Amino acid sequence: MKLERGSGTVGHGSAPAIFGGADTPSASCVDTVDFEPAFPPVRRQMPNAAAIVYSLYKNPIALLTRDHYTKDLVIDRMFGLRALSLNDPGYIRQVFITNRHKYGIDPIRKLLLKRSFSRGLAAVEGDEWHTLRRLSAVQFSSRKLARYAVDIAAICDRFCLRQPDRQSVSLASLATGLALENGMRCLFSKDRDGSFEPMSETNSNYLEHVLAIDVADILQAPAELPRLMKRRVGRILRRHGAIVETLYRQRQERIRSGAGAPDDLLTGICRHFISNTGYGDGRRAALDNIGTMLGASYDTTGKVIAWALYLLAMTPDALSAVRDEVDAGRHDHVSPQQWPSVLPHVLATIRETLRLYPAIPGMARHALEGDRLGPHPVRKGDYLVASTWLLQRSDRHWNEGSRFRIGRFLPGGEADGKADCYMPFGVGPRMCIGRAFAELESVIVLARLVREFDFRYASAEPPQPVWRGTLRSNNGIPVIMTRRGRH
Numbered sequence: 001m002k003l004e005r006g007s008g009t010v011g012h013g014s015a016p017a018i019f020g021g022a023d024t025p026s027a028s029c030v031d032t033v034d035f036e037p038a039f040p041p042v043r044r045q046m047p048n049a050a051a052i053v054y055s056l057y058k059n060p061i062a063l064l065t066r067d068h069y070t071k072d073l074v075i076d077r078m079f080g081l082r083a084l085s086l087n088d089p090g091y092i093r094q095v096f097i098t099n100r101h102k103y104g105i106d107p108i109r110k111l112l113l114k115r116s117f118s119r120g121l122a123a124v125e126g127d128e129w130h131t132l133r134r135l136s137a138v139q140f141s142s143r144k145l146a147r148y149a150v151d152i153a154a155i156c157d158r159f160c161l162r163q164p165d166r167q168s169v170s171l172a173s174l175a176t177g178l179a180l181e182n183g184m185r186c187l188f189s190k191d192r193d194g195s196f197e198p199m200s201e202t203n204s205n206y207l208e209h210v211l212a213i214d215v216a217d218i219l220q221a222p223a224e225l226p227r228l229m230k231r232r233v234g235r236i237l238r239r240h241g242a243i244v245e246t247l248y249r250q251r252q253e254r255i256r257s258g259a260g261a262p263d264d265l266l267t268g269i270c271r272h273f274i275s276n277t278g279y280g281d282g283r284r285a286a287l288d289n290i291g292t293m294l295g296a297s298y299d300t301t302g303k304v305i306a307w308a309l310y311l312l313a314m315t316p317d318a319l320s321a322v323r324d325e326v327d328a329g330r331h332d333h334v335s336p337q338q339w340p341s342v343l344p345h346v347l348a349t350i351r352e353t354l355r356l357y358p359a360i361p362g363m364a365r366h367a368l369e370g371d372r373l374g375p376h377p378v379r380k381g382d383y384l385v386a387s388t389w390l391l392q393r394s395d396r397h398w399n400e401g402s403r404f405r406i407g408r409f410l411p412g413g414e415a416d417g418k419a420d421c422y423m424p425f426g427v428g429p430r431m432c433i434g435r436a437f438a439e440l441e442s443v444i445v446l447a448r449l450v451r452e453f454d455f456r457y458a459s460a461e462p463p464q465p466v467w468r469g470t471l472r473s474n475n476g477i478p479v480i481m482t483r484r485g486r487h
């Protein structure tokens with residue numbers, strides 16, 4: 001990794017289109033030519049407080065200094081708060097697993113979620129969290145995943161048929177729209193029926209509006225006070241809230257009428273909160289949990305699929321390995337749930353994409369009492385951020401960590417035995433509940449899209465990764481998408 005200034009090794013002005021190769025490459029020759037996506041600028045030192053506030057809202061990655069990339073732990077101070085940025089697998093394990101009782105959800109996240117999903121799974125703690133986690137986990141069992149996989153493959157087929165033969169399109173909007181259809185169908189048994197307008201850039205960045213940090217959040221001003229930096233958020237949250245409300249109301253009516261409700265996440269949540277009044281306002285809690293799952297289900301996987309297609313478009317060798325695999329069609333003879341096992345290059349592409357572009361680039365916690373991380377004391381009230389972005393790109397943990405090499409995740413590749421340095425879905429008991437679903441969905445979607453279409457990156461400027469809710473490109477990922485000929 002070149003910390004001074006990153007640059008892609010494949011020129012963006014002459015981005016190659018994706019074309020399938022003739023011979024199936026072996027795992028070992030996939031990375032003969034790899035690709036280094038443009039690396040965001042690295043600071044020499046932290047800027048002043050005003051610039052920090054602005055960057056926390058716009059893109060916290062822009063605050064990272066050389067120290068953050070090269071040291072195990074860096075302490076930053078602002079408005080009397082201490083934030084410890086962790087870039088060491090041992091420290092992260094201690095905070096998220098061994099000493100987790102000493103840490104809680106940080107007050108800023110609680111404040112952000114108070115305006116949207118304060119009673120949702122991602123926001124609650126203690127007994128309420130345990131109950132909700134058990135309730136939701138049932139919906140991601142292997143049996144359920146088998147059914148979802150069949151649905152997702154069918155949705156992808158219909159999606160591919162609907163597309164024109166050639167179009168200029170934003171990958172982020174395209175992939176997020178498809179992920180929304182998948183989430184709606186699998187978790188809420190709902191086909192797209194007009195309740196969602198076509199995916200706009202605004203909708204496709206939904207979590208940005210929930211999670212972007214305003215100066216008032218840093219100062220922990222009450223959630224009821226306006227957030228000047230987030231003026232448009234109220235409207236977007238209300239629109240999303242109305243969709244969630246409709247899902248809830250229609251399903252409640254169906255359950256109450258005895259008409260036979262589908263066995264899905266939506267019914268699970270509704271039934272739980274009809275029968276269980278132990279948690280205060282059951283209706284509010286149900287809505288918050290539906291909203292949490294809906295938002296988390298599409299704004300994350302959509303981003304990963306978009307980044308994966310971009311990286312493949314820029315790396316012809318990796319692309320031809322993936323293409324040869326899907327064109328060979330072994331997966332056509334097994335159930336879609338088995339695709340990750342029979343499409344190792346597709347799976348490796350998704351995992352390598354999640355290494356370089358983790359949809360959630362960091363996880364914060366709050367020290368409830370003192371602790372010690374190696375020689376560093378942790379004080380009660382400290383913020384701790386486990387930075388997936390730093391850990392997964394670090395040259396200390398990965399060989400030339402900023403390069404895109406799918407071979408790392410093929411059997412016998414570099415990622416074997418590196419579980420501690422790879423945590424795109426988090427770590428410990430609060431690890432992502434949708435991770436199996438997300439990985440399966442991403443593999444199925446990528447396999448289908450790569451088989452049907454060529455993607456040519458259509459800008460002279462590389463995408464600029466920014467962390468705003470999820471990790472997205474600030475300047476979009478524009479591509480020319482063309483249907484492939486016979487293959």
Ligand code: HEM
Binds near residue numbers: 293296358360
């Ligand atoms: C590639 C896609 C995804 C990525 C990278 C991702 C990443 C993460 C991470 C890092 C966490 C842990 C946050 C923390 O510890 O502070 C998390 C939690 C969570 N994720 Fe995901 N996620 C993805 C997809 C999904 C999907 C598809 C769903 C639901 C269908 C989902 C629902 C959730 C929920 C509800 C939590 C909170 C869990 C808890 O606190 O117990 N995620 N996710």
